[in-house]
Amino acid sequence: xxxxxxxxxxxxxxxxxxRTTTGRPVFARIDLRKHSDIIPILENKGAEVEKSIKWTEKxxxxxxxxxxxxxxxxxxxxxxxI
Numbered sequence: 898x899x900x901x902x903x904x905x906x907x908x909x910x911x912x913x914x915x916r917t918t919t920g921r922p923v924f925a926r927i928d929l930r931k932h933s934d935i936i937p938i939l940e941n942k943g944a945e946v947e948k949s950i951k952w953t954e955k956x957x958x959x960x961x962x963x964x965x966x967x968x969x970x971x972x973x974x975x976x977x978x979i
Contacts, residue, residue, distance in 0.1 A: 916973035
């Protein structure tokens with residue numbers, strides 16, 4: 898808790914720079930709605946901006962079954978008649 902109290906913050910138009918008590922910048926918080934031009938820079942650095950897909954156990958099992966050859970080929974005209 899002592900560290901949180903010793904942070905000095907400065908905010909400029911959607912960008913917040915958090916500094917230590919000595920004035921050294923530590924973190925930057927960026928409002929990406931205001932600064933959407935920064936998104937490609939973050940993606941180039943390896944940050945995942947898009948929300949990742951959370952696979953459920955059922956989906957993982959389905960992929961494993963398909964990999965083992967346990968799948969059915971269906972006709973789109975008879976989709977509901979599996």
